[in-house]
Amino acid sequence: YVIWFKGPNAGQFVLTMGGYHPDFHRDGYPEVPRLGINWSVSSAIVITAGGYFALTSEAVMAGGDFEASARFGPAWAEVKFGAHGIVYFDPFHYKVSVYASIAAGVTIDTWLFGEVTISISIGARIEVEGPDFHGKASFEVGPVELEVEFGSSAKHIDPPLSPTAFIDKYLEAATGGAAQA
Numbered sequence: 001y002v003i004w005f006k007g008p009n010a011g012q013f014v015l016t017m018g019g020y021h022p023d024f025h026r027d028g029y030p031e032v033p034r035l036g037i038n039w040s041v042s043s044a045i046v047i048t049a050g051g052y053f054a055l056t057s058e059a060v061m062a063g064g065d066f067e068a069s070a071r072f073g074p075a076w077a078e079v080k081f082g083a084h085g086i087v088y089f090d091p092f093h094y095k096v097s098v099y100a101s102i103a104a105g106v107t108i109d110t111w112l113f114g115e116v117t118i119s120i121s122i123g124a125r126i127e128v129e130g131p132d133f134h135g136k137a138s139f140e141v142g143p144v145e146l147e148v149e150f151g152s153s154a155k156h157i158d159p160p161l162s163p164t165a166f167i168d169k170y171l172e173a174a175t176g177g178a179a180q181a
Helices: 163-170
Strands: 013-017 035-040 045-056 059-072 075-088 093-110 114-130 134-141 144-151
Antiparallel strands (some): 013 045, 035 045, 045 059, 059 075, 075 093, 093 114, 114 134, 134 144
């Protein structure tokens, strides 16, 4: 938890466990590593995951990523999925992305042609933003990818309020003493 009383970030605060949304970067904010695990179940199976939650003076965000992989001799497989979301307070704006993919393959050593790898992969990703709800979905099977956009074509986003403008808009001015009822 950090709150700034003076300097370029005066009036701002951050409460985070595991860092920030991938698109959220602010000068002077502390760099915080992801909360996560890195578990080698065996020499062949590895599981990694990382997550975060942050509340700042301008947004709330949460997300995480998961990956499991296995290698057994010439064969391998992996699964990945994750989600990231951020909601800005003023002007109100949100962005959420979710993805998943699965891949597997085998490498065969032929005495005639050398090594030959056969693999297959399938994945999907969806991103939505708003207001003026819009987004895109993409689907991938091997080397072929299809992307579809949906929702409003208006993608106007008002610039965020400065800390001073936020204080003036949402907080009461100090009056030199405790308020009387």
